[in-house]
Amino acid sequence: MEKKVSLKSIYVPSGDVVAREVQGEFIIIPVASGITEEEDEIFSLNETGKAVWERLDGGKTLQDVISGLCVEFEAAPEEIKEDVLGLSKELLKRRMLVEKDRS
């Protein structure tokens, strides 16, 4: 079942992946098994993906991330929200992000 993304939640990079910038490309390398569908795969994030990923530091809700991006980028808030939600959904599905346990 697909997990619902909440603006009030805090999401953090999973310990099962490592994000690195290599030769100007922002890539996510699976450390543990089960992240990729095929063997021998990595992931590359585009500029939007990178900007969002770098703000997922464990201290911000998705709403905080969106607000921060709205200040930094000249784009309509609705567009930014759509981007952040879209990316988060994609990364959660791939187990690259996990929801931070606030208990």
Next chain:
Amino acid sequence: MKKTEAESYSERISLPEFSLWERMKEKRNLVSFDLEITARCNNNCRHCYINLPQEDKAAQQRELSAGQINKIADEAVSLGAFWCLISGGEPLLRKDFFEIYLGLKKRGLLVSVFTNAGLITDKHIRLFKSYPPRDIEVSVYGVTKETYERVSRKPGSFNHFIRGLNLLLDSGIRVRLKAMALRSNVGELPEIARFCRQKTKDYFRFDPFLHLRFDRDTRRNAEIKSERLSDQEITAIERADSQRLGVLRDRCDKLIMPQREHSSCGHLFHCGAGQGSFTVSYDGLFRLCSSLWQEDCIYDLKKGSLGEAWDDFVPRVRQRHSDNREFLEKCQNCPIINLCLWCPAHSHLESGRLDEPVDYFCKVAHSRKDMLA
């Protein structure tokens, strides 16, 4: 903010197709490095250029600790390294192999492992299943007990190899197989090739070029030389392997280069040594490639930093010239140098000098050229 793709913010990339490989070739960029985490081995193979006895305490004491390896890995990652090969000796001899392996994985490196598979246990399988390597490359010395143990000189090693290999294959871990072609197993080479191609769909390669020892041990070097196949034997097995012959023929224009005859450059290093990768020995010696052991081409990482080795030391080594007329006339302009095992590193292992022609290599290269003609 703009998405670069219609519906996706992240892109799945198959590693062999990763454009990074091509981009990294355009200029000098660190891509990968080899860590020889031990020189010790549970086997005692006749042709091996590195193995020291498993119980060699002095060698064990000189081995880099997991902490020292982590420090090197941190520096390598900050320089852009992306891929690490753990080799030996037999790397699984290290009691802290798990710690070393996971340390590299958790730094965001793709990790490959070279092993003879004889020490693989269920615990290794669990590790590799949970944290997959890019691949495990296993050496196949023979497919019968008699041949395998003639090469390994270790009673019982064939059964251990078969058990370990089957554990790896049964668990679905990506395994590549390779074989060294030497006097002691050449009679079984067709069976070895068949065995390897049956066991894995991935590529299989055999290597008839036996390197001399890193420690220049004269007794062991004499053994290695006695295991070398003649030029005619090497071309016979290459000719008999349609896959290998096809690759050589496809690359013929790069392997035979008449224009080299006009080259007047005296530089020694025209290979990729230190261009995109480096090697670290079990005791922390940085080299431009695994074969380059000449003392002026070695940098001790225990006394300096990887950054200095990569940024300052390597370019200095690669600037080295030769004034040996025989070498300059015979090898430097040789149009079939790419069919030859000759390189400064192998020249040094054979002769003690970085710029000596080696008759055996020359004979093999010319036979290979005749084969491709």
